[in-house]
Amino acid sequence: MHYNFLKAFGSLAKFMNPKVKAVIKIDTDQTFPTDRFYRETDSCWLEAFTLPTIGGVCADQNERNMYMGCFAGSLTNRDELIQKDDLFLPDISIPDVPERIPEGEAGVFYQGLLQSLITQGEAFPPEIQWRALKVLNEYPYMRTFVTGGTIGFLIDALERYAPFVDAHVHRAEDQAFLLSVLFDQYDGHFLRYLYFPGLHMIHEKESFASAAIKTAEPYKKIYDLERIWNFSYLTRALCEIKGWDFEDVRSTLNFFTASFVQPFPRLLALTRFVLSVARNGGRNRDDIIYQKEGLRRLPKIALHRERYYRDAKARVAEQIKAWRFYYDLMMKLRESAKKGDTFALALRQKVNEINNDCKLIK
Numbered sequence: 001m002h003y004n005f006l007k008a009f010g011s012l013a014k015f016m017n018p019k020v021k022a023v024i025k026i027d028t029d030q031t032f033p034t035d036r037f038y039r040e041t042d043s044c045w046l047e048a049f050t051l052p053t054i055g056g057v058c059a060d061q062n063e064r065n066m067y068m069g070c071f072a073g074s075l076t077n078r079d080e081l082i083q084k085d086d087l088f089l090p091d092i093s094i095p096d097v098p099e100r101i102p103e104g105e106a107g108v109f110y111q112g113l114l115q116s117l118i119t120q121g122e123a124f125p126p127e128i129q130w131r132a133l134k135v136l137n138e139y140p141y142m143r144t145f146v147t148g149g150t151i152g153f154l155i156d157a158l159e160r161y162a163p164f165v166d167a168h169v170h171r172a173e174d175q176a177f178l179l180s181v182l183f184d185q186y187d188g189h190f191l192r193y194l195y196f197p198g199l200h201m202i203h204e205k206e207s208f209a210s211a212a213i214k215t216a217e218p219y220k221k222i223y224d225l226e227r228i229w230n231f232s233y234l235t236r237a238l239c240e241i242k243g244w245d246f247e248d249v250r251s252t253l254n255f256f257t258a259s260f261v262q263p264f265p266r267l268l269a270l271t272r273f274v275l276s277v278a279r280n281g282g283r284n285r286d287d288i289i290y291q292k293e294g295l296r297r298l299p300k301i302a303l304h305r306e307r308y309y310r311d312a313k314a315r316v317a318e319q320i321k322a323w324r325f326y327y328d329l330m331m332k333l334r335e336s337a338k339k340g341d342t343f344a345l346a347l348r349q350k351v352n353e354i355n356n357d358c359k360l361i362k
Helices: 002-016 034-041 045-050 078-084 111-123 133-137 155-161 173-179 205-242 246-252 265-280 285-302 305-338 342-356
Strands: 022-026 057-059 065-077 150-154 190-203
Touching: 002 022, 002 155, 002 173, 002 305, 002 342, 022 155, 022 190, 034 045, 045 190, 065 078, 065 155, 078 190, 150 155, 150 190, 155 190, 155 305, 173 190, 173 205, 205 246, 205 265, 205 285, 205 305, 265 285, 305 342
Parallel strands: 065 190
Antiparallel strands: 022 150, 057 065, 065 150
């Protein structure tokens, strides 16, 4: 749920200060390569915030109207930057693809290949190559896949569409956030991400928490299997509640996100797990943890899938109402304060006092 509150705070911040226009999320293991970015692009990364396409409208290849109310950047791994001396090297490299269908889990779900291709294609569009930032003034690059660590939302976009991450989604929250309002319209426009060159970051995850990352690896693989269920059930729930078409959602999403939205999530998730265990067995500590955690957690979902779906539908319906209520409330409070309402003004003062008293704990 932290992902939701990081975004929702933007509306509260605008209530405290009406000049606030956007909220940006930057992970603590990422840094701006300010000096080198300027040397290689002849631009300051802050200049990207002047792009007129932010908050603009455009049409996609299907002539549907889009509102570019959110923006996302990209990452380069620190270790690879040092080794290959390339500031704009994608943080996920394309693996060596075998000539034949690979054995084991990759034979039915080649996650590393899918993720690397979408990162190369959407986060680092070859026709822009980061050196021609001014191209984006006239030709916005729309995207649905984001890295998660470097994203921003205009407050207007949040308040118009009220996107959210389902409470059961614990990985890839950035993708689930837009999924919740994928086909919602405001004044005839759909909400989409704008490719944002200024938010190019150096990912220092290895130097920041390499031991923790290694320890979490087997659990991360289990979360990826659970993501198939979570995204599939979330999409089914949204389709029934909002009248969307399941296949339209899959075709609109990029192929990586869509690969987790499946009509038969149980079959794919369990097949991946069985093939992975059969191939790797218990060769090392990570394999043993993966096997034990999978046997403990996956059957709970597989054997009670209909209850999980019913719960998902009820939960999603309540969250849609809750987040719509929150953003409507913040807009009304802001409007009341603007008109001089004593309660709204007193509340704004109190909220500012609480916010100013907050301290960053190291």
